[in-house]
Amino acid sequence: MEQRRVYLDHSATTPVDDRVLEAMMPFFKGDFGNPNSIHAWGRRVREHVNGAREHVASLLGAEPREIIFTGGGSEADNLAIKGAAFALKARGKHVITSAIEHHAVLDTVKWLGENGFDVTILPVDAQGMVSPETFRNSLREDTVFATVMYANNEVGTVQPIAELGAICRERGILFHTDAVQAAGHIPIDVRTLPVDMLTLSAHKMYGPKGVGALYLRKGVRIPPLVHGGGQEFGLRSGTENTAGIVGFGEAALLALDRFENGDDEKERFLRDKLIDGIQARIDAVLLTGHRTQRLPFHASVCIEHIEGEAMLLRLDAVGIGASSGSACTSGSLDPSHVLLAMGLSHVTAHGSLRLSLGKDTTEADIDYVLDALPPVVETLRAMSPFGRK
Amino acid sequence: MYTETVRDYFLNPRNVGSLDHADGIGEVGNAKCGDVMKISIKVEDDRITDVRFETFGCAAAIASSSIATEMIKGKTLDEALQVTNRDVLNALGGLPAEKIHCSLLAEEGIRAAVEDYRSRMAESA
Ligand SMILES: Cc1ncc(COP(=O)(O)O)c(C=O)c1O
Ligand code: FES
Numbered sequence: 001m002e003q004r005r006v007y008l009d010h011s012a013t014t015p016v017d018d019r020v021l022e023a024m025m026p027f028f029k030g031d032f033g034n035p036n037s038i039h040a041w042g043r044r045v046r047e048h049v050n051g052a053r054e055h056v057a058s059l060l061g062a063e064p065r066e067i068i069f070t071g072g073g074s075e076a077d078n079l080a081i082k083g084a085a086f087a088l089k090a091r092g093k094h095v096i097t098s099a100i101e102h103h104a105v106l107d108t109v110k111w112l113g114e115n116g117f118d119v120t121i122l123p124v125d126a127q128g129m130v131s132p133e134t135f136r137n138s139l140r141e142d143t144v145f146a147t148v149m150y151a152n153n154e155v156g157t158v159q160p161i162a163e164l165g166a167i168c169r170e171r172g173i174l175f176h177t178d179a180v181q182a183a184g185h186i187p188i189d190v191r192t193l194p195v196d197m198l199t200l201s202a203h204k205m206y207g208p209k210g211v212g213a214l215y216l217r218k219g220v221r222i223p224p225l226v227h228g229g230g231q232e233f234g235l236r237s238g239t240e241n242t243a244g245i246v247g248f249g250e251a252a253l254l255a256l257d258r259f260e261n262g263d264d265e266k267e268r269f270l271r272d273k274l275i276d277g278i279q280a281r282i283d284a285v286l287l288t289g290h291r292t293q294r295l296p297f298h299a300s301v302c303i304e305h306i307e308g309e310a311m312l313l314r315l316d317a318v319g320i321g322a323s324s325g326s327a328c329t330s331g332s333l334d335p336s337h338v339l340l341a342m343g344l345s346h347v348t349a350h351g352s353l354r355l356s357l358g359k360d361t362t363e364a365d366i367d368y369v370l371d372a373l374p375p376v377v378e379t380l381r382a383m384s385p386f387g388r389k
Numbered sequence: 390m391y392t393e394t395v396r397d398y399f400l401n402p403r404n405v406g407s408l409d410h411a412d413g414i415g416e417v418g419n420a421k422c423g424d425v426m427k428i429s430i431k432v433e434d435d436r437i438t439d440v441r442f443e444t445f446g447c448a449a450a451i452a453s454s455s456i457a458t459e460m461i462k463g464k465t466l467d468e469a470l471q472v473t474n475r476d477v478l479n480a481l482g483g484l485p486a487e488k489i490h491c492s493l494l495a496e497e498g499i500r501a502a503v504e505d506y507r508s509r510m511a512e513s514a
Pocket of ligand 1: 072074077102151153178180181201212
């Protein structure tokens with residue numbers, strides 16, 4: 001019998017949906033034109049790029065003009081943060097972010113800190129949540145910009161973005177959120193959500209890698225990161241990644257369909273079954289992240305007395321793909337900054353395990369993981385000087 | 390990223406556990422990533438007759454400690470002290486650069502176990 005293979009690392013990346021791939025194919029061959037060309041080849045492709053912009057806009061309740069396609073989530077974060085800093089530097093030098101941001105945000109903000117800005121990095125509570133109260137108290141006269149992620153990639157916690165955004169609006173502070181993990185998985189509507197900029201990445205929602213977008217609210221002006229031919233309303237020069245953009249558009253439509261079908265509810269059910277099952281079958285397990293305010297597809301735990309990389313490899317050996325924030329999985333040999341910011345000890349963070357489900361994950365997959373994980377943990381605990389014998 | 394030998398020693402580790410009446414125990418930790426390795430030895434006539442390990446660490450650390458136990462079993466204490474992390478690395482067919490320190494843990498574990506045995510001997514003498 002062939003071994004079951006269960007990919008539970010959708011927070012790292014998702015497979016491209018067949019319909020997305022199909023939508024993309026013509027733009028490699030046939031519809032290869034440059035959308036900036038005047039002729040028929042170009043005009044045809046321009047229409048599809050415009051269509052994709054409408055589709056991605058519809059995912060957020062935005063206007064197409066407010067969507068800037070980029071070369072991925074990291075680039076959109078950089079465009080937002082460096083752009084805002086540059087646009088606002090005459091007004092003030094204080095910038096706020098949180099301790100649990102993705103490095104695309106955190107390192108960019110820290111870089112601002114090395115280049116004339118004052119940076120406040122907000123702490124989070126044990127569930128990885130930024131407190132609106134703490135956020136409010138960190139504001140200064142010269143605060144011009146804040147960025148807090150919509151949902152965390154490592155522990156799944158969903159932040160109170162509406163509240164944080166409302167505080168910023170009250171105080172005239174530009175507000176950005178990295179919604180790379182949330183978009184396409186949690187309904188987001190910028191008509192009611194008070195954010196000025198929001199980052200998306202196609203490959204986290206069944207689209208291709210290397211394409212992302214920045215939602216930039218009408219009236220917000222920032223300079224580009226990439227200068228040149230003036231594509232993307234002058235905010236991101238370079239001939240468009242037409243196939244990628246069209247794929248992203250299709251992925252956005254499919255995400256809307258899934259919301260309509262209530263697929264996120266199914267995902268949430270499987271997530272809870274996984275979390276509850278792990279906690280029931282394995283002792284000394286700590287759920288990381290918030291129990292309910294969390295991504296519908298995201299389960300993450302720390303399993304005491306054993307180390308994450310060893311767990312990943314043993315899971316891989318039985319066909320399960322997962323990830324970990326353990327020190328041994330990072331090149332730096334430090335545990336993930338997210339787990340440390342939540343107050344976990346190095347030792348506990350060592351046992352970090354993240355299982356992120358996808359739209360095609362089945363209940364049988366979850367049952368398989370719930371059967372396969374306990375023996376892996378037991379084996380490793382038997383090898384550990386700390387494991388209970 | 391790991392050689393077949395590393396995978397083998399990690400998936401089917403030899404000499405796991407602790408010895409009930411160990412003559413020497415070496416417990417060493419890696420300040421860097423927080424891993425801990427414990428090596429217990431049984432000694433007769435200055436020779437290591439049995440050895441077990443327990444490791445709280447990554448696959449490379451587990452494989453390193455496991456192969457190290459095989460390398461020192463049957464050796465005299467002085468011979469065991471000659472085993473270096475280089476030897477462990479060679480036996481494993483190499484480790485990724487960022488995992489070299491895990492093999493160092495094995496060398497230190499052996500050393501600590503032998504030292505523990507010798508200090509116990511010195512005390513009882
Ligand atoms: C929260 C978050 N932000 C940003 C990124 C970066 O996105 P991309 O891989 O498209 O550059 C990721 C992906 O790892 C992410 O999880
Ligand atoms: S034991 Fe931590 S990296 Fe090997």
